Amino acid sequence: MKKRTYTDHPLNDQNQTTAIIKVEKKPRRNDAIGWVIGALLVVFFTIISVGRITLIGQFIDDVIFTFLFGWFKYLLYFCCLIVGLTIFLGVKIKIKRRVRWMTICFIILTCWLVSAILLIYQFSQNQMPFFDQQSFLKIIKAYIKNWQNASIFSPEALKSITFVGFNGQWITLGAGGGIIGNFLAGVFSYLTIFGSVVLCVILYLGWFSWVFTGSFWGLFLPKKRRANKGIRVTKLWSNKAKKIKKPGNNSIYQSLNVPDDEFFTPQQVMHTTESSDITIQMPSYTALHDQQLIEDLIADDFVGKKKTKQNYVKFDDYNNQPPQQRRDNNFTSPQDFSYPRTGGTKKPVVPQPEQYIQPRNRRSGLNSGFDDNRNINDLPVYSSAFGQNVDLNEARNKLNSQADITPFGKIKREGQQMPSPAVEQTSLYDESGEVKDFNQPREPETFINNGPIQSTAEVERPGNDFWTAPPKPQPKVEIFEQPRRNVVIDKREPVVTSRPPVFNNPNYKLPNLTLLNEKQDNANNNEQNKMAAHNKALKINEVFQQFNIAASVQGVNIGPTITKFEIQMQPGVKVNKIMSLENDLKYALATQAIRIEAPIQGKSAVGIEIANQISNKVTLREIMERIPLEKQDKKLLVAIGRSVNGDIIFVELDKMPHLLVAGSTGSGKSVCINTILSSLLLRTKPSEVKLLLIDPKQVELAVYNNLPHLLAPVISDTKLANPALKKVIAEMERRYSLLSARGVRNIEAFNLKVAPEEKLPYIVIIIDELADLMMTAGKEIEDSIMRITQLARAAGIHMIIATQRPSTDVITGVIKTNIPSRIAFAVASSIDSRTILDQSGAEKLIGYGDMLYAPAGQNIPTRAQGAYISDDEIERLVEYCQSQQETSYDEDFLNIENNHNGGNNGDLTSELDPLYQEIKNFVILNQKASTSLIQRKFSIGYNRASRLMDTLEENGVIGPQNGAKPRDVYIQNIDLDDNDY
Ligand SMILES: Nc1ncnc2c1ncn2[C@@H]1O[C@H](COP(=O)(O)OP(=O)(O)OP(=O)(O)O)[C@@H](O)[C@H]1O
Incomplete structure (x- = not known):
């Protein structure tokens, strides 16, 4: 049967950002009563059997347990009791097939060992020969006779049969390992009775090896060669704790703890549990609701009757919003909602939207099961309340227009098209493989992984609270069309000269992988x-x-x-x-x-x-979804692509520690840089990683301009690049002095020692076209790059440099020596290839993301297809990050621009922007001021908008930036004609 994963789900094939999910009051699962009854029965029968209470108990004990398993029955009874209690308490345990086999083998081997040891005991009592041709028959006959004598079928027992109470012996000497054990001990007694024990012990060791390493011989191999596929146990639970417990790297036991007041993606859980052999779901755990809801949706029929006690939630929208925003956004409808949880602690408090979809015949007939092959469009269409047939898509559209929620939790703006994900091609490779370390223990650490999937999105990681300010609500953007005039209130306060502390949103949630496009079925x-x-x-x-x-x-x-x-x-x-x-x-x-x-x-x-005849795209999402569990807390892990074998390639930037990306124009460099940047956005908060983007081409990285992760606005002026790099060098030196003061050797050790607010974020510098910089200030740039690349690793500063001119005047010897990890995309000649990789080969690449990847220390580069991310996806990611936290640049880096422009920052009014007056009026009339609002409203670029904001602030029209809070507008309801600010 085809393995079903969340991503296979028919709903996800719809190439739509939104799925409508119905949430209805469901205080208790239908099958809960069944579980309790089942649990009670198991416990009841266990107790009466183990105690041999009543005739039924004696019968079950004799015929099933003692006869088959002998003494081992007590362990089985204990297990039955535990199973019964766990069912009763609501703990669910999911066991994979190989664990079932392991259990069966364990039972068989144990029974055998017990019986074989018993035979040795009998041998020592001279009741058993060392070797006898009739051994097997004798052993079986003796066992059956022994068992009969001790059971309720013995003549004595039959004579004085008791219906309630203890009867018969509790432990009979001959019981041993039951008929199972005696059979095996009998068969192998032909190896002599000692031979049988020895063989059994060897198999036992093999069994242990299987359990702990995944193979029969694993335990006896050197550590490096072990398959390390021992069983993994995952416990899923949730409580009020804010942090998710980090699973131990090596232990077989891991625990996924999800705060119960937050939502998380089904993928996150499914991918975690997919790598697990035994999944224990504690009663507190309620997260699979999302999955349940989707299944319910599929299982439902749809009709158009109106009903009041139901709510509709746009599943993706809701999941994609930070909790803070979910609370703060003024949705027209629904305003606030929460999934009902088992136990019904949280009830949705929702103004009821009109309803277009209603379930019928839940879990019955055609819809009672989950059909892998069913497409959402195949669902039956019923007559709607509007007197016409409404299919799901129509209902969805209608609901969208009613609910007025955009995919990212913002208020939908009129006429604005919501981004719809482009259809991506990806290849369908065998995903059942296992995690392979690509070139360990060499550095940089690169992993190729086909194996267990772990989604890292939305995982709250411990120890990363670098916050310096309390949570601030996101402002709701509104534009008033009618100005109010004639009342003048000057709200100005004494000018605050010092910059406010950098705001970090403590509720910042990492973007969900659902923001990225699904891989396509190829x-x-x-x-x-x-x-x-x-x-x-x-x-x-x-x-x-x-x-x-x-x-x-x-x-x-x-x-x-x-x-x-x-x-x-x-x-x-x-x-x-x-x-x-x-x-x-x-x-x-x-x-x-x-x-x-x-x-x-x-x-x-x-x-x-x-x-290939037809090439398949490799999506960023499919790579991010397959990052193994043990790598989930690696902040600087970025996706690279897929190798020719279909293996996933990703890399940890901090191990790299710097990367050179080169290739001719159109070969896929920018896409590669984008996937690296997006990987960072998906895995890190603004307080954990700061980005310095240098984009002399001016268009490639402009989309990232409003990111909260930025140290400075994207630098597109080549003259500013070197001063910015100098600032990084200064920061690097500052960090070194901090490290030495603490007596630590690198940033990881430093961050472990200091208080959360003192932690240092990583800094990733990306230069998307080195050639342009080298043309303007070659030597200086080269010096700066050399200093950063030589020393910055311990200070947590990493550099990624891209160029389309792989010639020796751009990629100089100095740069090459200091950047050991390289990615070569298609180039024109083998000389270019040699410049990048020190060997030919890149000239034979076919472009469009086809790459040769050579991490430091690897002589032969790996051919791979780079991961692809579309512009739509990037926009969504950036918008998501931005919606959670406003950009707050590092003051040092902002000063670069001012210093470089001749220090005219105090002279902003001298060259007024032609739009200044218009924008000032707009800000005062609407009492709103933000760079992004001005950008949108007046269709101007970021740099210009932020300059205008500075001027407005300088002139006292608006207040200083204050974290995520909207800026104050000091002039209110003003008669514009009287104003001369
Ligand atoms: N990994 C990829 N998978 C599929 N297609 C890709 C991939 N990378 C790039 N492409 C295709 O190649 C085109 C050019 O890619 P990209 O813009 O990254 O090239 P470039 O090397 O940055 O070019 P330039 O130097 O001119 O900016 C993209 O528009 C895309 O269609």
Whole structure:
């Protein structure tokens, strides 16, 4: 059966940002009574059986437990009791198949061991021979006779049968491991009775090894070679604690603790539990409601009757909002809502919106189960209250217009189109693999992972409260059309000269992965690529035959954009012979895009990489979803892409510690930078990572301009780049003195020692076109880069540099030496490739994100398809981050601009912007002032808007920036004509 995950869900195939979810009052699950009755029965039968109370108890004890399991029955009774109690208490335990097998093996082995040891005891009493041809029969016969004598079927027991009370012996010597144990001990007694024990002990050790390492021999292998697939137990629970407990890295037990007043994505839980063999869901845990709600939606029929006691929640919208915002936003309807929880502690207090969808026949008939293949559009359509057929999409639209909620929790602005996710292509690779360390323990630490999935979105991480100010509500943006005039109130207070402390929103929630596009089902593409690969393999073999080379294709890896054929040669054939066939292969396969890797890293095979017939996009989301659990607290972990094998590649920037990205124009550099930036936004709060973006091209990084993570506005003036880098060097030196004062060696150790508000955030500098900077101030820039890259690692400062001119005057020897990790996208010539990677190969890449990735210390680069993120997704992410916290730049970095402009910051009024007067009027009339509002209203760029805000502040029209609070407008309801500010 197809494994079902949340992302497979038909609702998610709809390419829609919103799913309508119905929440109805459901105080108790329907099956709860059944559970309690079941639990009571289990406990009841356990007690009467173990105590041999009543005839039924004696019968069950004798016939099922003692006969089969012998002494082991007491352990089973204990387990039954525990199971009964857990059901009764509402604890749910989900066990994977391999654990069931492990349990069965444990029972069998234990029974065998007990019986075998008993035989040795009998041998010591001279009741049992060392070796006998009739051993097996004797043992079985003796066991059955013994059992019968001790059971209610013994002649004595039958004579004096008691219906209630104890009867018969509790422990009979012959019981041992029951018929199971005696059977095995009997069979293996032909190895002599000691041989049987020894074999059983060996198997026991193998069993332990299986449990703790995932393989029979694992425990006996050196640590490095162990599969490390031991069983994992996850406990899901929730309480009022604000922090989620961090799962232990190595322990088999992990605990996912979700504060019960917050919501989290089903993916987060599903992906956590997917990697777990035993999932224990505590009664306090209520998070699967979301999933339940989706399933209910699918299971429901839809009709249009109106009903009052129900609420509709736009599932994605709600999940995507920070709790603070959920509370603060003035939704027209619903205003405040919460999912009802089991136990019914929180009830929705909601003005009831009109209702268009209503469930019918819950869990009955056609809809009672979950059908993997059902599409939401296949759902039956019933007559609606509007006298016409309404399908789900229509209902959804109608609801949207009523509810007036945008996907990101803001008030919908008239005429504004909400971003709809672009359809992404991704490949469907086998996702059931396991976590593989790519090049550990080498640094930088890079991981390729196909394995257990862990969504990291929205996981509150402990120890990261760098906050300096209490939570502030997000302002609601409103625009008044009618100005009020003629009353003058000057609200000005004494001018505050010092900058307010940097505001950090303590309720800042990491963006949810649902903001990113889903991966698309590429089954068709994969099928076609598979067929094409088969034909290509035949052609490659033909070429070898034609040139009398004893080699053939032995393996094929179909990646997202490239297929890699593994060629094996007969002994004595030179690798160079295959290399020399490159042009002939190109000819035979009618393609230019061939790259030969000789040999493949870690294999005695030569790789021939050929572009796929159809390429699949690799989405950022599919990579982020597969970050393993143990990496979830790594702040600087960023997604790179997928290798030709379909493995996930991601990297920790702090281990890297700097990255050079180069490739010709249109090869995918900017997308790569965007995925790196987006990975950081998805995993870090503004207090944890600060970004300095230098974008001489002016267009690539402009979208990030309002991010709360920024140290300074995106620097697009090349003249400002070096002063900014100098500021970073100064910060680096300051950090070094802080580190040495504390006697620590790096920022991680420092942050562990200091109070939350003193913690230092990481700084990531991104330069998206080094060539432009090198042209303006080559030597100085090179010096600054050298200083930062040489020293900044311990201070938590990392640099990513991109360029489309991989020539030696841009990527100088100094820069190359100091930036050991490189990504090469397609370039024009092998010389360019050598400049980037010190070897050729990048000239054979096919562009569009096709890359060679060479982390520090890895000689042979890995070919990969870069992760893709669309502009829509980036906008959504940025908007989400911005909606939670306003931008507050570092004063030092803001001063760069002023200093550089000749220190004319006190002279802002001297060159008034032509829009100044108009904007001032607008601000006063509406009593609202924010950079983004002005940007939107007057369609101007960020820099200009923020300059205008500064001027307004300078002139006393508005107050200083105050964290997330809206700025004060000092002049209220003014007669504009009388005002000369
Ligand atoms: N990982 C990827 N997957 C799929 N398509 C990609 C990927 N990366 C880039 N592309 C495609 O290539 C186009 C160019 O990418 P990008 O803008 O990143 O190139 P660039 O190297 O930054 O170019 P320039 O230097 O001119 O800015 C994108 O618009 C996109 O269509």
